[in-house]
Amino acid sequence: MANFYTDNPDLKHHLSHPLMQKIVALKERDYTDAEKFDYAPYNFDDAMDNYDRVLEIVGDMCGEIVAPNAEDVDHQGPRVENGGVVYADGTQKNLEACRKAGLMGMSMPRRLGGLNFPITPYIMAADIVSRADTGFENLWGLQDCAETIYEFGSEEQKQKYIPRVCAGETMSMDLTEPDAGSDLQSVMLKATEMPDGTWRLNGVKRFITNGDSDIHLVLARSEEGTRDGRGLSMFIYDKRDGGVTVRRIENKMGIKGSPTCELVYKNAKAELCGSRRLGLIKYVMALMNGARLGIAAQSVGVSELAYREALAYARERKQFGKAIIEFPAVFEMIAVMKARLDASRSLLYETSRYVDLYKAYEDIAKERPLTLEEKKECKLYSKLADACTPLAKGLGSEYCNQNAYDCIQVHGGSGFMKEYACERIYRDARITSIYEGTTQLQVVAAIRHVTTGTINTLIESYREQLSQGPALSAELENVSKRLETMTEKAMARIAAVAATKDQPYIDFMARRLVEMAGNIVMSYLLLLDAQRNASFTNSAIVYNNMANALVSQHCEFIDSFDKESIELYKA
Amino acid sequence: MSLNIIVLAKQVPDTRNVGKDAMKEDGTINRAVLPAIFNPEDLNALEQALRLKDAHPGSTVTMLTMGLPRASEIIREAIYRGADRGVVLTDRALGGADTLATSYSLSQAIRKMEGYDIILGGRQAIDGDTAQVGPQIAEKLGVPQVTYAEEILGIADGYVTVKRRLENGVETVKAPLPCLVTVGGSADECRPRNAQRICKFKYAASPTERTALDPEAQKRADERCPEAIVEWSAAFVEADPEQIGFPGSPTKVKNVENVVFTAKESRRLDNDDAQIEELVKELIANHTIG
Numbered sequence: 001m002a003n004f005y006t007d008n009p010d011l012k013h014h015l016s017h018p019l020m021q022k023i024v025a026l027k028e029r030d031y032t033d034a035e036k037f038d039y040a041p042y043n044f045d046d047a048m049d050n051y052d053r054v055l056e057i058v059g060d061m062c063g064e065i066v067a068p069n070a071e072d073v074d075h076q077g078p079r080v081e082n083g084g085v086v087y088a089d090g091t092q093k094n095l096e097a098c099r100k101a102g103l104m105g106m107s108m109p110r111r112l113g114g115l116n117f118p119i120t121p122y123i124m125a126a127d128i129v130s131r132a133d134t135g136f137e138n139l140w141g142l143q144d145c146a147e148t149i150y151e152f153g154s155e156e157q158k159q160k161y162i163p164r165v166c167a168g169e170t171m172s173m174d175l176t177e178p179d180a181g182s183d184l185q186s187v188m189l190k191a192t193e194m195p196d197g198t199w200r201l202n203g204v205k206r207f208i209t210n211g212d213s214d215i216h217l218v219l220a221r222s223e224e225g226t227r228d229g230r231g232l233s234m235f236i237y238d239k240r241d242g243g244v245t246v247r248r249i250e251n252k253m254g255i256k257g258s259p260t261c262e263l264v265y266k267n268a269k270a271e272l273c274g275s276r277r278l279g280l281i282k283y284v285m286a287l288m289n290g291a292r293l294g295i296a297a298q299s300v301g302v303s304e305l306a307y308r309e310a311l312a313y314a315r316e317r318k319q320f321g322k323a324i325i326e327f328p329a330v331f332e333m334i335a336v337m338k339a340r341l342d343a344s345r346s347l348l349y350e351t352s353r354y355v356d357l358y359k360a361y362e363d364i365a366k367e368r369p370l371t372l373e374e375k376k377e378c379k380l381y382s383k384l385a386d387a388c389t390p391l392a393k394g395l396g397s398e399y400c401n402q403n404a405y406d407c408i409q410v411h412g413g414s415g416f417m418k419e420y421a422c423e424r425i426y427r428d429a430r431i432t433s434i435y436e437g438t439t440q441l442q443v444v445a446a447i448r449h450v451t452t453g454t455i456n457t458l459i460e461s462y463r464e465q466l467s468q469g470p471a472l473s474a475e476l477e478n479v480s481k482r483l484e485t486m487t488e489k490a491m492a493r494i495a496a497v498a499a500t501k502d503q504p505y506i507d508f509m510a511r512r513l514v515e516m517a518g519n520i521v522m523s524y525l526l527l528l529d530a531q532r533n534a535s536f537t538n539s540a541i542v543y544n545n546m547a548n549a550l551v552s553q554h555c556e557f558i559d560s561f562d563k564e565s566i567e568l569y570k571a
Numbered sequence: 572m573s574l575n576i577i578v579l580a581k582q583v584p585d586t587r588n589v590g591k592d593a594m595k596e597d598g599t600i601n602r603a604v605l606p607a608i609f610n611p612e613d614l615n616a617l618e619q620a621l622r623l624k625d626a627h628p629g630s631t632v633t634m635l636t637m638g639l640p641r642a643s644e645i646i647r648e649a650i651y652r653g654a655d656r657g658v659v660l661t662d663r664a665l666g667g668a669d670t671l672a673t674s675y676s677l678s679q680a681i682r683k684m685e686g687y688d689i690i691l692g693g694r695q696a697i698d699g700d701t702a703q704v705g706p707q708i709a710e711k712l713g714v715p716q717v718t719y720a721e722e723i724l725g726i727a728d729g730y731v732t733v734k735r736r737l738e739n740g741v742e743t744v745k746a747p748l749p750c751l752v753t754v755g756g757s758a759d760e761c762r763p764r765n766a767q768r769i770c771k772f773k774y775a776a777s778p779t780e781r782t783a784l785d786p787e788a789q790k791r792a793d794e795r796c797p798e799a800i801v802e803w804s805a806a807f808v809e810a811d812p813e814q815i816g817f818p819g820s821p822t823k824v825k826n827v828e829n830v831v832f833t834a835k836e837s838r839r840l841d842n843d844d845a846q847i848e849e850l851v852k853e854l855i856a857n858h859t860i861g
Contacts, residue, residue, distance in 0.1 A: 038795050039770035053773060054766045061763050100762040115766055 002067065004128045005059025008304070010342070011124055013533050014349040015051060020120065023353060024048070026360035027118045037110045051121040057101050058125045062132035065097050070133040073257035074424050083245030085212035085259045087139075094136050098168070104143050105166030108150060112158060113166035119359065123297045123352040127345070130301025134428035135255035137301065139210050141294045145171040145217050148287045149236065151362075152274035157236060161215055169214035173287055174237075174263060176207045182441060184219065184280055185229040189265060191220035199235060199272060201243070201265040209435075211261025212246050214239045217287065218270060219279050233279040235270040243268025254427030289389050291436045293355060296348050296392035299400040299432045303341040306400065306407035306425050310334055313420075314410050324410075333410055335542050337403045339526075342539035344396035346525035347518075351388035358382035384458065387449035388521075394442030395518045397432035404429035440511070447510040450517040451498040459487060462524035469531045476530055476537065479544045483523050486551045490516040493558045505563050512554040519547035573629030574726065576620045577681060579692030579705065580613040580634055580649060582642040586697050587611075609645045612693025614761035616754040619723045620691050621653040621762060627726070631655045633684065637665060637676055643777035646800050650772045651764035656798060658684075659777055662805040664816050670699075672819035674707030679808040681712060689731060690751040694719060705753035715750040721758045775799035 005011060024047045025031075031047075033040035041047035069090030076088040087095070098104060106122045108114025130137040146165040149157055165171060180186040189203035201220055205211070216237040223231035237244060243266055250260040274283055311334055314325035324330045361370060361378035370378060404426040408415035415422045433439045449455060466472070472480055494516070497509045523544050529536040584605035586593070595601045617632075624630040634649045634657030636642045646657030660680045668676065681687065690709075695702035702718075709716035721736040724743065731750060735742045736757045746752075774791045777800040781789055805815055813819060840846045854860045 039767050041770070042791065049773070050770045053769050057764050057766060057769065065763075097763055101764065102766040102768070106766070115770070 001060075002063030003056065003059040004062040004067070004131055005055045007059070007063075009535070010345065011055070011127070012052070013529065013536075014345065015055070015121060015124060016048070017120075017349065017353065019353050019357075020048065020118075023118050023120065023356045023360065026364065027116065027356065029364070033110055033116065040110060040116070050115075051117065051124075054103075054106075054115070054117070055121060055124055055128070058103060058128050061097050061101055061103075062128050066094050066129065066132035066136055069094055070136070070257075071421070071424070073133060073135065075256075077256045078249060078259040080246050080249055083247075085210075085246055085249065085261065087259070088257050091136060091139065091257050094133065095139065095168070095170070098140055102166075103140070104168045105146055105162065106143070108146055108162050108166055112150075112162040114162070118356045119293070120349060120352040120356055123293060123348065126294055126297035127301045127304070127348070130298040131305045132301075133257065134298060134302055134305075134425075135257035137294075137298045138255060138258040139170060141298070142171045142173070142210055142213065144290045144294055145173050145215070145287065147290055148173075148217055148234075148283060149273065151286060152234070152283050153236070157271065157273065161236065161238075165215065170210055171215050171217070172208055172210045172213035173291070174205045174208050174211065174216050174218040175284060177204060178206050181207075182438065184284065185232075186227075187219050187221060187232055187280070189218065189220040191222040191233060191235060191270070193222070199270045201235060201237065201268040201270050203265050204247075205261075205263040205265070207250065208261045208263055209258055211249075211259065211263045212239070216244070217273065218265075219284055220270075222272075222276050222279070229280040230277050232281075232284075233276045234273040234283040235279075236273050237265075237268055237270045241269040252431075254424070254430050256427075288436060289355075289386070292389050292393040292442075293348075293351060295432055295436045296344070296351065296389070296396045299393070299396040299429075300341065300345045300348050302400040302425060302429045302432065303337070303344060303396075303403045306403035306422070306429070307334075307337045307341050309420075309422050309425065310337060310403075310407040310410040313414075317412075330410060333406050335538070336546065337406055339539045339543040339546065340399040340403055342529070342536060343522035343526055343543045344392070344399045346529055347388065347392045347522050348396060350521075350525055351385060351392045354381045354385035354388060358385055380457075383449075383454055387446065387454040387458070390437075390442035390445035391514070391518045391521065393436065394433075394439045394446065394514070395522070398439055400432055401429045443511045443514045446514045446517070447506070450494060450513050451506070455517045455521065456491070458521055459524065462521075462528060465528055466524075466531065469528070472527075472531060473534075473537070475541060476527060479523075479527055479540055482544060482548055483520070483527065486523075486548050487520050489555055490520060490551050493555050497558065500563075502563065504566060508566050508569075509558060509561075512558060516551050516554050519550055523547045572627055572726075573631075574623055574627050574688040575684075575686055576623055576630060576632045577684065577687045577690045578613070578617050578620045578632060578634050578649065578654065579677065579690065579708070580617070580636045580645055581610040581693075581696045581698075582607050582636065582638050582645045583610045583696050583698040584608075607641070607644070609648050610693050610696045610698075612695060612697075612754060612756050613645075614693075615756060615758040616691040616693050616752075617649055617652060617654065618759055618761040619720070619752075619754055623689070623723060623726065624653065633657065635660065635677060635680055635684075637661070637668075637673060637680075640777060640779040640802065643780060643800050643802075646777075647772060647775050648764070650775060650799060651769050652762055653765065653768070657800050659800065659802045660805075660808065661779075661802050664805045664812065665810075667817040667820060668815060669820035669822035670701050670703040670707060671821060672815050674704050674711060675814045675819060676805065676808070676810055677704070678708045678711040679810045680803055681708070683803065683808045686749075688748050689726070690714075690749070692751070692753050694753045694755040702753070705751060709751035712751070715746045717744055717746050717750065717752045720752045720754045723752065772796055772799060778802050 024044055031043055034042045041050055073088045073090040078085050078087045105114040106117045110116045126141050129140050143165055146162050149161050177187055192200045218235040218237050219232055220235055221231050222233040245264050247262045247264050314330050314334055315323050317324045358378050358381035361374055407422040408426055411420055411422050414420055494513050526540040526543050530540040584602055585608045592604050593601055620632045624632055632654040634646050634654050637660040640661050643659050665676055692705045706716050717733045719735045720733045722734040724732040729748050730745045732745050736755055775796040776792045
């Protein structure tokens, strides 16, 4: 009886973070829903108990249904039939189980049929689902798109679509086109307004995850003659209206159960979502931030799976008369995998908490004006979420790739064979550092927060939390001291690079600066975790060993780098 | 047409993954190491009931179990998955019942209910493996029975159509309602617990459980799901004391033997024809193959 929630006590540690008290009170509006809905919590403990119980369902479903289906889904994959997608048998069963378990629309308000869960437990469910079947996490996680309709759609659209998502209809976000990938300003799909106020969409979209979904969010050019992002608007296409066909699905390296579609729009009827011209610059940016957090969760799930597979094999496999985990070369790999996993998971939930806080305030602002204090907090948390999201996605996805690589390495020759899960993990991991913005684009999104002080705000708050918590053990005290020194070192380089105001040079160094900042943030988070829960002590130390070395390496590179030599790197 | 559906369920020790400490020295089950679970085939039956409810809006699914007061745990489990309510038939006088006394007691409880269209239950419980209780209840109530069901294909015009899984194939039969159907393990697995239902019905408590709750929790149970789990006694279902529990059970356990397998689980053969032929002959002789 595998349960992917209860078998992993780290999850409960993150779910019980002290900030949850505030998050839940805001999300539940001081528990006023309890009078209106018989499944709403009465108070904080009651709400936490609900999250715990529902995550236990998620863990059970993932351990008993989704994970056992994963291999068959990987082999069978989806197919195109009559312009639509037929999922692999296992995928259909997984979706059916999710619907029956009521795990769609988890974060939507109760009045629209949702569970009104904060983002944090929802993201935890994504973490768990991804460990069970990384590709399935995409289909399930696209319920996130409902968030965009909820934030920006009209009341009528919310009433029309969100209950359907909560009842189990799937979603997709149709952004990418053959000539508009990372550069979404070039989107060409044409939207034409009809006299009755509805719109018609014409054109082609490519690489659309779950492109045959029930409800699509579509980025299209509504302003004829424009060429940039300001001519793009967001539309809702309802599959019930017809007009979109799946021309083909891609034959991919990994996440094979998740259909990646090329879509043809022929006079497809659609509704405008929100205001014209804000499609890319406002709504897609919001959508992408949500999606990036989702990929960060997906990455952590992969890291977890890779770590577990490697650990189990290393304990069981015997060579030279003993289990291979007895050898330093192997046990180091395993310890480092766990440290990467723990670091990226800590950052994931740190991010989700900030997202929860600012989104709750934004939602409350729809009901009543926020106080000055609340406005200030909302702005702060929004900024912290903006800073943490690309770090969590960028570094978390790189870590899960490294864990997947090491997982195979621990398996040796067996890892190269199809018989072991690790080769699927390796293929599934690869996309996480590419889609929803490559790691390189996460660096672009994160760098301004690194160079303009948001990171300092975070570090200061971590120092304060550390000083307010219980006294650190001697070994953690050492970590703390070293962390101070390496932070100082890194911050000096970050300030120096930024001070040059030489954009090409800053761009060239950006990845190093972001990596240093990310490593420092995760090191602090693990230290805080270890302060609250001694089981994180090993990871806090192992991770800090790595982070310290990486910061030194990057500092050395920056110090000894001659700006002129950037030319040498140009092909 | 909405249906009144009764699902029979039993809380059983989990005998599926027994270790060597599963039996005590005296040959009785060591319940301390075996968790109490929802009898697996009763979950298959519950899924069939819930599908009938999906197909016939307005239907109700009522669980019925006989056992210790803690059997309310499986009632709550069933409610999380979609059942509406449940009855725990619990009474010291019911203890020690064999299948005859059990089926009598349960049939008395069913008579106490407000009518029914169909009764579903698992084929058998994993602690006794008799498969007798379902059929005996049907006999006592005087309704038709369909055993070994794999899928209920539908209900229309007062008849239920059932696919039965038999040893050498499948058989599709029709029976007039009301009737009793026992469902085997080849039927589809039960759906997972539902998130919304768990948030609401986690407060559901039987009268026995309720007394152990603090006043706040009692208030919530009363507000949200007051009648979800009820307890009935032998007297309440008007059971004849002579026909229940030990007195009503002609089956007496004379002796329990703890069987310990002495043969090793694996044997190593060399790669030569003679040894392989020897093994094949042995497997044919003991009916493992052929």
